[in-house]
Amino acid sequence: MDIIDRLKQCLEPASLIYGDSLREHPACVFLIPKAIIRPQSTTELSKALAVCHELGQVVVSRGGGSGLVGGCVSTSEDVLLSLERMNQIEEIDALSRTATVQAGVVLQSLQEAVAEQDLFFPLDLGARGSATIGGNLATNAGGNRVIRYGMSRDMVLGLEVVLADGRVISSMNSVIKNNTGYDLKHLFVGSEGTLGVITRAVLRLQPAPISENTAMVAVSDFASLTALLGQADKLLGGGMSAFEVMWQNYYEAVCQEGKRHRYPFTEQYPFYVLIESLGADQETDKQRFASALEVLFEQGLIADAVLAKSQNEAEALWAIRDDVEALMEIFPYFVFDVSVPLKHMESYVAEVHKGVQEAWPDDSCCITFGHLGDGNLHFVIRAAGLYEEVRSQVNDIVYLPLRSRSGVVSAEHGIGLEKRSYLDISRSAIEIELMKTIKSNFDPKNILNPGKIFEL
Numbered sequence: 001m002d003i004i005d006r007l008k009q010c011l012e013p014a015s016l017i018y019g020d021s022l023r024e025h026p027a028c029v030f031l032i033p034k035a036i037i038r039p040q041s042t043t044e045l046s047k048a049l050a051v052c053h054e055l056g057q058v059v060v061s062r063g064g065g066s067g068l069v070g071g072c073v074s075t076s077e078d079v080l081l082s083l084e085r086m087n088q089i090e091e092i093d094a095l096s097r098t099a100t101v102q103a104g105v106v107l108q109s110l111q112e113a114v115a116e117q118d119l120f121f122p123l124d125l126g127a128r129g130s131a132t133i134g135g136n137l138a139t140n141a142g143g144n145r146v147i148r149y150g151m152s153r154d155m156v157l158g159l160e161v162v163l164a165d166g167r168v169i170s171s172m173n174s175v176i177k178n179n180t181g182y183d184l185k186h187l188f189v190g191s192e193g194t195l196g197v198i199t200r201a202v203l204r205l206q207p208a209p210i211s212e213n214t215a216m217v218a219v220s221d222f223a224s225l226t227a228l229l230g231q232a233d234k235l236l237g238g239g240m241s242a243f244e245v246m247w248q249n250y251y252e253a254v255c256q257e258g259k260r261h262r263y264p265f266t267e268q269y270p271f272y273v274l275i276e277s278l279g280a281d282q283e284t285d286k287q288r289f290a291s292a293l294e295v296l297f298e299q300g301l302i303a304d305a306v307l308a309k310s311q312n313e314a315e316a317l318w319a320i321r322d323d324v325e326a327l328m329e330i331f332p333y334f335v336f337d338v339s340v341p342l343k344h345m346e347s348y349v350a351e352v353h354k355g356v357q358e359a360w361p362d363d364s365c366c367i368t369f370g371h372l373g374d375g376n377l378h379f380v381i382r383a384a385g386l387y388e389e390v391r392s393q394v395n396d397i398v399y400l401p402l403r404s405r406s407g408v409v410s411a412e413h414g415i416g417l418e419k420r421s422y423l424d425i426s427r428s429a430i431e432i433e434l435m436k437t438i439k440s441n442f443d444p445k446n447i448l449n450p451g452k453i454f455e456l
């Protein structure tokens with residue numbers, strides 16, 4: 001009996017797609033897997049994984065498919081696992097400020113559901129309308145508010161996971177303090193579907209912010225930029241929730257004539273920063289924000305500022321930062337997401353810009369922006385030549401200078417297939433060996449997302 005017949009025996013018909021029906025599934029745009037499992041419960045998934053394990057069948061987990069490093073790429077020999085039908089918000093507990101959800105819940109649906117109860121799930125990213133909680137946890141997603149609320153890892157209290165052989169680990173802890181031995185959930189957070197399938201989670205919620213203040217400020221040099229980060233955080237009394245930096249070339253690419261956004265400033269500056277602060281009192285916070293900007297002016301850290309006076313104005317400023325689609329006009333390009341300690345950031349960016357310029361003097365650009373508050377930088381690089389032929393040269397220009405600066409080759413999206421050959425820049429040989437030992441232990445037949453993060 002082949003894998004499809006065996007899966008048919010343990011799954012209800014709606015939970016298995018195979019044959020011609022596969023082409024109708026949105027996950028099958030480029031690659032058609034052998035079958036798609038869409039379980040409706042943990043029990044059903046557990047049975048399916050037990051069968052896959054017995055037959056040595058590779059299983060690739062997929063959430064919203066918004067990851068950008070090839071984490072859910074599958075072949076025609078693989079079974080794709082989609083949690084799209086496990087999308088229930090089971091409970092929002094206002095008293096303990098937790099949400100218990102199935103892993104297929106779309107991030108934006110959770111944000112909206114908790115907001116209705118005057119609560120706040122702080123994780124936020126551009127792909128909020130498609131990314132799932134399972135995918136967010138499996139990639140330890142970060143996003144816009146990491147400086148205030150941390151990464152996905154910091155927002156999870158408990159997890160339920162199905163292991164490769166179908167065993168279910170129910171670690172649905174809901175209290176903040178729990179020091180009873182190894183905290184196993186953290187092994188699965190950021191494991192990119194290689195150690196187990198996340199099926200449910202208990203998430204930590206926050207009180208909904210009452211005030212929101214936003215400004216875009218212009219900065220004249222890099223030293224002022226890093227000083228501004230520390231000063232703004234101090235003056236805003238820990239309320240700062242975003243510190244998004246745009247290098248001049250990003251700002252120019254998004255705002256130039258004919259684009260969807262108007263220049264907020266009449267002059268040009270080397271850097272622009274979007275600062276957001278969330279708080280609990282509209283009037284006091286507004287005053288604190290405005291006087292913080294005044295002090296920053298007096299200290300010479302900012303050269304100009306535009307303070308949003310309404311929600312619409314705040315959204316217009318955020319739209320400049322979020323409009324990466326405006327960069328399509330330089331396509332084809334390569335997108336990077338790295339971290340580097342602040343003290344090395346200026347020299348690192350200069351080295352990457354120089355490397356790109358020297359390699360392709362006539363047709364290249366290196367657009368730069370990032371969540372600077374947590375050391376995270378994005379580059380969108382255009383390099384002359386055929387996409388695949390220049391890819392490894394561009395990768396080397398971006399990743400290799402990270403080694404001497406204790407930088408990180410993946411700040412947010414994970415390693416997937418894309419960054420495997422650069423993993424040793426950010427992880428020591430012994431760390432990689434230990435990761436492989438953990439993988440072999442959890443998944444001895446190597447059926448869960450094999451080849452992602454590293455080859456065994």
Ligand SMILES: Cc1cc2nc3c(=O)[nH]c(=O)nc-3n(C[C@H](O)[C@H](O)[C@H](O)COP(=O)(O)OP(=O)(O)OC[C@H]3O[C@@H](n4cnc5c(N)ncnc54)[C@H](O)[C@@H]3O)c2cc1C
Nearest residue numbers: 063064065066067071126132134135136141142193198412
């Ligand atoms: C416009 C845009 C903006 C983005 N901005 C950010 C950002 O600011 N910060 C950030 O961190 N990321 C960002 N991303 C990347 C992406 O949205 C995140 O990595 C997100 O967490 C992926 O969720 P997903 O459900 O789409 O997962 P997928 O892309 O489907 O999968 C990602 C990985 O997780 C695994 N996986 C998925 N579900 C499960 C599960 N239930 N159990 C185990 N493994 C699973 C997959 O096998 C794969 O390895 C952005 C992407 C886009 C397109």
